[in-house]
Amino acid sequence: MAAxxxxxxxxxxxxxxxxxxxAPIMEELAVEYAGKVKFYKVNVDNAKNLxxxxxxxxxxxxFFIPAEGEPQMNVGLMTKExxxxxxEELL
Numbered sequence: 756m757a758a759x760x761x762x763x764x765x766x767x768x769x770x771x772x773x774x775x776x777x778a779p780i781m782e783e784l785a786v787e788y789a790g791k792v793k794f795y796k797v798n799v800d801n802a803k804n805l806x807x808x809x810x811x812x813x814x815x816x817x818f819f820i821p822a823e824g825e826p827q828m829n830v831g832l833m834t835k836e837x838x839x840x841x842x843e844e845l846l
Contacts, residue, residue, distance in 0.1 A: 763794050764796065766805075771814050
């Protein structure tokens with residue numbers, strides 16, 4: 756099995772409509788990119804210190820973290836195509 760090339764983590768809240776719409780997209784992409792990209796979800800209500808440390812002001816916020824290079828952050832809802840494009844840029 757190949758090494759994980761990148762990670763994505765989403766900062767969300769259960770009460771956030773756009774976050775609820777992004778969740779199934781992330782689940783689909785986690786299956787499609789299994790073995791290449793690791794996906795994580797962080798509930799902002801349970802991780803206030805983390806949110807403060809990263810300056811999260813709006814949700815959903817998604818961090819795209821390549822194995823090498825600088826992480827990128829996207830704020831707001833993305834389509835599956837937009838999300839997939841961001842992932843492809845990491846690989």
